[in-house]
Amino acid sequence: MTPTPLRLCFLTGTLNAVAGAERMTATMANALASQGYAVTILSLWDSASCFPLHPAVNHQALFAHRPSFKRAYATTVAGIRHHLRENKTAVLVEVDPMLSFFALPAALGLGVRHIAWEHCHFDEDLGKPARRLARRLAARFYEAVVVLTERDRRRWLQALRPRSRIACIPNPLPFSMPEQASSRTAKTVLAVGRLVAAKGFDVLLRAWAEVAPLAPDWRLTIVGEGDERVALEALRDELGLGACVTLPGICADVTAAYSQASVFCLSSRYEGFGLVLVEAMAFGLPIVATDCETGPRELLEPGRDAIVVPVGQPAPLARALAHMISHPGEAAILGEAARQKASGFLPEPIIQRWEALLDRCDAGNERWQRGDLKFPCDENK
Structure with a gap:
């Protein structure tokens, strides 16, 4: 019998912006879809994408344009919850810890496992002090937090003593390694x-x-x-x-x-x-x-x-x-x-690290807590 693919959702603000987090969201969604995962991307606003998406990736948006999330908070939470239930999502990857304010109540009681994907570094709140609380929520309640550098992983462990696993998985090169280097003749x-x-x-x-x-x-x-x-x-x-x-x-x-x-x-x-x-x-x-x-x-x-x-x-x-x-x-x-x-930083080994993390989430909390599954980059030392 063919195993049921892990149903995975990336939750993000938008894909219609040329920026690193958005580009990596599309890159990882495409890579995991090509590996057989059932992948959706839920943008909070704008169903367009600046980046090409694998045909198997289902991209939806809650709003056509960016709303006031203070006024649309309840609608946003309800929309995320509807998406998770409709798609039978098993693992929700939140492309910014700030999304925990929506995702935690939206997934309450659904058995969804959460992963926060941090694209900034721990000591930068991007002008939003609430980001510090969001990081604490992720460290306390999530299956894992993915950070991009070992320096940042150590900072999370030092500052929060998290219950979540803090996994260092760098961003991959988003295109194939060039066959030739630049000629470097242009000034x-x-x-x-x-x-x-x-x-x-x-x-x-x-x-x-x-x-x-x-x-x-x-x-x-x-x-x-x-x-x-x-x-x-x-x-x-x-x-x-x-x-x-x-x-x-x-x-x-x-x-x-x-x-x-x-x-x-x-x-x-x-x-x-x-x-x-x-x-x-x-x-x-x-x-x-x-x-x-x-x-x-x-x-x-x-x-x-x-x-x-x-x-x-x-x-x-x-x-x-x-x-x-x-x-x-x-x-x-x-x-x-x-x-x-x-x-x-070639994609293949980095994608394998994501797969190991996702499969570990899918294996269930009991095995996660026992530590039967080894994932060397996320040990809380």
């Missing part, structure tokens, strides 16, 4: 990310104002879209960088941007993981990055595959970029080391 420094304050592109522009006179034939390209576009374009023009800085928006194929760059820069004020670093490293791009929590500090080895500088300071960032540009031999060595490291 282009690339940055990729949402145009929001967290990404520090204002700091990068101020740094580039110092680099441009030293490397007048080089260009800076910032790929992405977001609320800060108008402010960043105004700052670019104020700094006189209109001829050497482009903000082309969202690229339909971001791999083309990596393949046509020679240096990658991450200027973030904070990161949960920094998937763009892994993507850039896969193309053999040498990295200049800020030393922010938690991803860059775990992903990068200063002097081996990157130059790392303090957060929020244009002058050190400018010096690092100028050094990378003016020392192509060193840049090539860093880029090769980065490409080797990127091979450790």
Whole structure:
């Protein structure tokens, strides 16, 4: 008899936004659907997706547009509960611990097992103090909390002494490992990310104002879209960088941007993981990055595959970029080391870790508590 596939739901805000959490939700849903899991994605709003979905993935949304969740709280909880019952969901993966405020009451009495998927780091609440309570709820009541770095896993254990398993599962490279690295012949420094304050592109522009006179034939390209576009374009023009800085928006194929760059820069004020670093490293791009929590500090080895500088300071960032540009031999060595490291983030082994966690949830609480099933990255030491 063919075993019944585990019925799994990813609960998220929306898939119609070009951002890391949304991209990873689609990536993991697709991968697990291809492995035979019965996968649904429930967005709170907007049934469109910026990312292609596997034909077997059922994507629904509670609202056409983002509502006021204070006014629509009861409707939201009822909608999630209806989805869980209709789809006979066994495991609910909440793509942000904040969703616990909806998911816990929605799943009450249904026997659904919860996993929280944390895409930021523990000490950043993104301006919402309620996030701290949400993390406590997840640590107390959930089967597991998935974090992206070992540093963050240790922080959860230190701060909350959780009853939940805290599993470190990094984000996978969302595309196949490129057969060839970038030729690095174009005189282009690339940055990729949402145009929001967290990404520090204002700091990068101020740094580039110092680099441009030293490397007048080089260009800076910032790929992405977001609320800060108008402010960043105004700052670019104020700094006189209109001829050497482009903000082309969202690229339909971001791999083309990596393949046509020679240096990658991450200027973030904070990161949960920094998937763009892994993507850039896969193309053999040498990295200049800020030393922010938690991803860059775990992903990068200063002097081996990157130059790392303090957060929020244009002058050190400018010096690092100028050094990378003016020392192509060193840049090539860093880029090769980065490409080797990127091979450790191929999808298959990371998907297997998700499968081990999901199957452990499916095995039932008794075996979970006895510890019969071994999952080395989530031991509460």
